[in-house]
Amino acid sequence: MKKKLVLLGAALALFLAVSATSVANEVYFSQETVYIPECGNATVDILMNATNYTDTWSTMIKFDSVCVSITEVNFSGSITPTNASWGDHDSYIYLGGTNLTATSDNELLLATLTVECNGSSCGPVALNFTGEEEVERLMAGPPDDAPPRNGTIYSTTWTNGSAQCVGCGDVDGNGIPDILDGKKVAKGEISTINWAADVDCDGIPDILDGKKIAKGELNCCYS
Ligand SMILES: [Ca+2]
Ligand SMILES: [Ca+2]
Numbered sequence: 001m002k003k004k005l006v007l008l009g010a011a012l013a014l015f016l017a018v019s020a021t022s023v024a025n026e027v028y029f030s031q032e033t034v035y036i037p038e039c040g041n042a043t044v045d046i047l048m049n050a051t052n053y054t055d056t057w058s059t060m061i062k063f064d065s066v067c068v069s070i071t072e073v074n075f076s077g078s079i080t081p082t083n084a085s086w087g088d089h090d091s092y093i094y095l096g097g098t099n100l101t102a103t104s105d106n107e108l109l110l111a112t113l114t115v116e117c118n119g120s121s122c123g124p125v126a127l128n129f130t131g132e133e134e135v136e137r138l139m140a141g142p143p144d145d146a147p148p149r150n151g152t153i154y155s156t157t158w159t160n161g162s163a164q165c166v167g168c169g170d171v172d173g174n175g176i177p178d179i180l181d182g183k184k185v186a187k188g189e190i191s192t193i194n195w196a197a198d199v200d201c202d203g204i205p206d207i208l209d210g211k212k213i214a215k216g217e218l219n220c221c222y223s
Helices: 002-022 179-186 207-215
Strands: 027-032 034-039 041-049 054-062 068-074 083-086 092-103 108-117 126-131 138-141 152-154 156-159 161-166
Touching: 034 041, 034 108, 041 083, 041 161, 054 108, 068 092, 092 108, 108 161
Parallel strands: 027 156, 034 161
Antiparallel strands: 027 041, 041 108, 054 092, 054 126, 054 138, 068 108, 083 092, 126 161, 138 152
């Protein structure tokens, strides 16, 4: 009987833990890894799942500025489309906004970042949420009723992302376009970086591209 109770307790604890996780506020990158043409740029969204009613957010994002730059931040379509701003500080950016109306929902678009490769052959570069929590990095909602009626700061999980510069034909992203990449393309084993596979630039990554990659005939049309 005692064993059963312990098991029941453990199951309940697990249930509570899962419940707590599922109702947490979260800010994250979509896609978690953004692949960028070696001499070009790509966009990545910052999304928020907000359980609490939220009208204010801010964060810093740190990255290796030798490898990538964040050249533009767009707030259109976000929960803070008008009262938002960002600043570039070389190896990090600061961004945030506030709105008159508080919102709670999943996949709220906070901002769209344009990430650009600096021409260096770098591996994956971390895009890390940073800044002092509940000061520079926070999400908050309307004040409670009690004086001094400060805004309410919510606990939030911040999930980091990454960026990776990828060259024409280098579909496995190891820095070298070679016969192994060609085989992958020929077999259709490509997913997130199709543009790097379409080396003849006809809009379709297929076995013909695979053959060209294997022979080193690279003519991707992205830039
Ligand atoms: Ca490769
Ligand atoms: Ca093609």
